[in-house]
Amino acid sequence: MERDFFEDVYEVVKLIPFARVTSYGAIAEYLGAKRSARMVGYAMNSADKTSNIPAHRVVNRVGQLSGKHAFASPSMEERLAAEGIKVENDVIIDFNAYFWNPNTELL
DNA sequence: ATTATGACTTCAC
DNA sequence: CGTGAAGCCATAA
Numbered sequence: 001m002e003r004d005f006f007e008d009v010y011e012v013v014k015l016i017p018f019a020r021v022t023s024y025g026a027i028a029e030y031l032g033a034k035r036s037a038r039m040v041g042y043a044m045n046s047a048d049k050t051s052n053i054p055a056h057r058v059v060n061r062v063g064q065l066s067g068k069h070a071f072a073s074p075s076m077e078e079r080l081a082a083e084g085i086k087v088e089n090d091v092i093i094d095f096n097a098y099f100w101n102p103n104t105e106l107l
Numbered sequence: 108a109t110t111a112t113g114a115c116t117t118c119a120c
Numbered sequence: 121c122g123t124g125a126a127g128c129c130a131t132a133a
Contacts, residue, residue: 038115039115040115041114043114045114
């Protein structure tokens with residue numbers, strides 16, 4: 001399994017530092033295809049099952065755990081809480097503060 | 108090759 | 121301010 005797009009997504013997601021989160025759009029934009037934000041999440045769906053990808057650090061633009069349903073256990077919010085990230089009502093608190101932009105911080 | 112689907116995003120009403 | 125619809129791209133059937 002080596003979908004080029006997926007591969008890039010995995011790489012970026014793996015590079016996400018501890019207690020840090022990012023959005024699908026940000027990753028997609030970093031890959032040069034900001035229109036493919038959906039594919040990023042789609043990749044995560046496969047990534048979390050097949051690889052040790054911290055998909056729980058990837059949320060939508062508003063910091064909402066849109067993909068929590070893809071996590072068997074523990075819950076996405078628990079994983080984030082384990083990193084000191086507060087989550088309430090499936091939404092990351094102070095998301096802007098935890099936001100990690102690959103284009104800005106990684107580059 | 109074509110159709111359907113989706114962990115998104117943005118514009119419109 | 122809230123809900124709805126359309127757009128875009130890659131994967132799967």
